Amino acid sequence: MFYREAGQFNTRYAEDRRVFALRQDRHGLAALLLVAFVVVPWLGNDYWLSAILIPFLVLSLAGLGLNLLTGYAGQLSLGSAAFMAVGAFATYNLEVRVGGLPLLFSLALGGLTAALVSLLFGLPSLRIKGFYLLVSTLAAQFFVTWTLTRFGWFSNDSASGVISAPRLDIFGVNLDAPAGRYLLTLTVVVALFWLAKNLVRSELGRQWMAVRDMDTAAAVIGIPLAKTKLLAFAISGFYLGVAGALWAFAYLGTVEPHGFDLNRSFQILFIIIIGGLGSLLGNFLGAAFIVLFPVLLSNLVSLLPGGLIDAGQVENLQKMFFGALIILFLIKEPEGLARLWQRLRQRARLWPLRY
Amino acid sequence: MTRTAATQLLELDNISLSFKGVKAITDISFSVAAGEICALIGPNGAGKSSLLNIISGVYQPQRGRIRFDNRERRGMRAHDVAVRGVARTFQNIALFKGMSVLDNVLTGRNLKRRSSWIEQALRIGRAGREDDSQREAAERVIEFLHLQPWRDAWVGTLPYGLQKRVELARALAAEPRLLLLDEPMAGMNAEEKQLMSRFIVDINRELGTTVVLIEHDIGVVMDISDHVVVLDYGRKIGDGAPDVVRQNPEVISAYLGTRH
Amino acid sequence: MGTLTETLDTLPHWLHQQALEHGTDVALRHKHLGVWQVRTWRQLADEVLRLASVLQARGFSVGATLTIISRPTPQAIVAALAAQWLGGAASLFDPLDGVAGQVELLGELQPDFVLAEGYEELSRLGAAQVAPRVVIYLDKRGLSGSVAFDQALDYATLIEAKALDERVPLAHAQQTAFVFYRRGPQAIEQQRISHAELLQHGQQLVQREGLRRQEEALAARGFASGDQARYLLAPWLIAGFRLNFPENLATRDRDRRELGPTLVAGTRETYERLHSYVLERLPAPGDGARRLVDWALAARSGPLRRFIGQWLVRRPLRDVLGFSRIHAPLLVGDALKPETQAFFDTLGINVRQWEGAAHWEVPTISLASTTHEPDERQSQRAWKEATT
């Protein structure tokens, strides 16, 4: 009912290809970006910036990374955190060892390193499918964390493998303040989402979905399965790597390999299940949920009369809630929050008619 | 286009296939002329689908030679076969359920892409122009099969008959020289069948595409095909023009026999 | 070209005029291959001239009739204008009309020049045992192989031809622009509309509705009635707005919404179809949403209620129908059912009726007699002399 579509018609395919085909959507997006880039850093307080928004953005990016692999290319993975770790440590080492490397550049290189590692652990996917693939990704999970803790070199021989953020400078502008880190993260995330949007709508994106939906048919119409799958692993790895680096340096500041353990991988998997497999928007929704839900829960608990639920139990409650929620979503809305949003939007476009 | 049945497009030569010792196909040989519609018929389990799977490279025969377009073809995987210009549909629809009709058709043209995925991701170089040309080609297929009303529909939501048509569209989008149709009219009602066979004939006549199809409805087969090959228990028991085959006693027994 | 000074008293002259003065403006849009394909006035005029030259080369001369059996498509328009450019008339048949009746008509008329959309339409010619001098088809699906139409011509290749030399239409105000046939009680009846008559009605419409170049007109149903020609084609050429064709009947509702026409010249059926379209898609009765809709659509209501209703229901509903930009919803022919009229009124769409000015007559020479004469090919021309 907010839409006014009459008169919005396309005379060229280029117009028809736009993601935001409707003027109203385009304006909405512009407004959103304006708020995100100008209003938020200007008004937002440090707590919100560094404790809510930055992790939200980074997790969205990580979700996107996994979503490309699992949601689009249909390759299940439990090793996301490992590739984040690779990204983080690679970026760190580049910053530490290679003098005067621009931050964004080393971020990208970190991502590429993660892409390579991911590609490596993706190789078995050429031979094996489904659950069997879990082994490969879990192997990545354990092997990477082990390697990073085992060999001091990766953490520049710092105690207990903890690495800490380099100075975040871009073109001499220092970004160590919350607002700066927020803007850095936001910029990277927006850019990479734009890229992902192009990807999933390109031939490669369609090939991913084809492999996901029906790989025999995909092969028969001439899609090179091996190349398609490996690209999915590599690109997903790149996104996760960059996300990992941001997680380490823009959000936490210092991080150790065990910050990227199996639970982080699960967390990211949950993001895309709740948000929506095979949806870009879903990553934001899922991440927002994952970030805000615990805050919400602990606030609720603190509202309750003291001692009714002691702090120790809150964590257990969270776990149970999350678990239950995952099951609920898988049953009721396998396509996640994104699908809900879609339906709502569709309804609004047709209102007051039903179809 | 080409209705000259002179040149053989596809030649099968003593093909044999077995699963774990169970013989599915016992040395079958036949050839398909360029530009004809050739029907594979036979009772269930006669090995028709297996044969199609061999031609399209999904299965590899244990013995025998396949010549496509006068070139030997040994141990070819599905991908290479597609590259050589063979497209197919499946007995139980194998569409990409998570994609729109248009995307399914576009995916059928993936071999026609020249620009790299990087160009497409960054939207540089020929990517944009190519998107236009690909889209137009896909739209022509959609028009040819009268799918415009469902262009943006999600294939998972379409009725069975339409899904079959979309799958045909996806195969057709590849601009194949040889089109393999595995029971394109299975489970359709009379007018759906009528429509579908009209499409198949049009494809063959207008685009000059050679068609090999598996169909149970003898009426339709005799109606549209120039050449019929009859299989039974993995052996070839008949091969020739429809009315010739109709007279073949072995064929009659296979069909009027108890097992069908 | 000195022709500019000449008075604009036929459709082709107006086309010529538009092409000269507003050559780059959009004349036609056709939803085809997924997007709205555009023809400018210059392109349109050019295409008309190319087809005209082909027709002329094949013996189409002043006073001849081109029979067009096609759903509304740009090509059909081009063909009609080409025929008129050469001083002939266009006779329109809507493929959606009953086959039997049409076959019979065609059989009696024995047209010389035919443009048929595709296989279906051509097979009607076959059924009518018509052997026209020139047959042109738009869509060659399923034609190859069918021997009957070997000599039929493909529109697409025809318009490759070079354009007509004389850049001035041969038409005259008093010549028949369109002729329509129907089977009357005893004999077939005809309705002939001259350029002058068309332009006069067109002018009236343009003035009274204040039509401008920016109008977006949608031509969803056929021109199988003279009124469509009066109230859509003539105004289009005079005012120089844009005529839009949906992809096909199945998609017309979506296409209408995309386009958001400002001018619709529909028949009673058009509007009543829309009404029922809405009724069947509204939320189920008793449903909360439905109550809101009914509440908002209630006939007489206070200002507040009208305001809320406007924003919550009426405005979105208009948009879903593609009517948010409409300012000339015209009804040609019979009046609407009261409830339909009321429905559109509550939406703030005031459907205005233009009474059909059609008058049907029985041609002075009945065709039945001449049909089976050896010189039946002459029949149509002979008969034309009698009537004009």
Add this chain to the structure above:
Amino acid sequence: MEFFFEVLIGGLLAGVMYALVAIGFVLIYKASGVFNFAQGAMVLFSALTFVSLLERGVPFWLAFLISLVAMLLIAVAVERVVLRPLVNRSPITLFMATLGLSYVIEGFAQALWGAQVHGLDLGISDEPLELGGMLLSQFDIFAALTAASLVALLSWLFNRTRLGLALRAVADDPLAALAVGIRLQRVWVVVWTVAGFVGLVAGLLWGARLGVQFSLSLVVLKALPVLIIGGFTSISGAIVGGLIIGASEKLAEVYLGPFIGSGIENWFPYALALLFLLVRPAGLFGERAIERV
């Protein structure tokens, strides 16, 4: 040389534990095609329930019985809340559901019994025993025997009882099973309960070794490579796989550790499993299905 054998045997015995967890997997996978990631959580929950009851002075057998009932309840709940609504959804979906399930069970277990470590004494002394010149832990031997008897029990259950027949029918072809009037839901409940029972035994043995604590639920991560090597559908495969993993990881730790660094046993099994996969994509005992199109 003896040292080698000691390591080997020690590894094999540890492998027995893995096998126990893996067997739980296999049962559920065979019966309901579910790749049950929550198996580890079930191990944790059952063991935790048992010890906590024991600590509250409940006699051994009663505690064991109650824990069993608890597992039965879980099985019923799972069937109602998870399996039934998700029937004939993709295996991946079901897997992710069990991932959620493991969160629920773990959270519940800790909310109920607390997160601290519980010691568990099954009253088996752990003095090493001299056997053929090698020192073997009595406890390990006891564990091995328990496992063996458990497997014997299961195989009897599945090959000699009507339930077993039903189960195998379901595993073979669910639709056919339905057709001959086997009630899927009931089979599922039973199987999940049995898996819970196996989990309980495994939990007790592990618990007696390392103390009953959260880390128990992580044995699931060891069971995965075991299954890969043994195949998802074969109990004997699970045992063999367990032994292979157990032995090889200990040997690797002892003989490779010094060169590439200690602590490799948490990824070595996966490396091994991968190797197996590349050679034999369906595991040692798994069936490779022909792709029908």
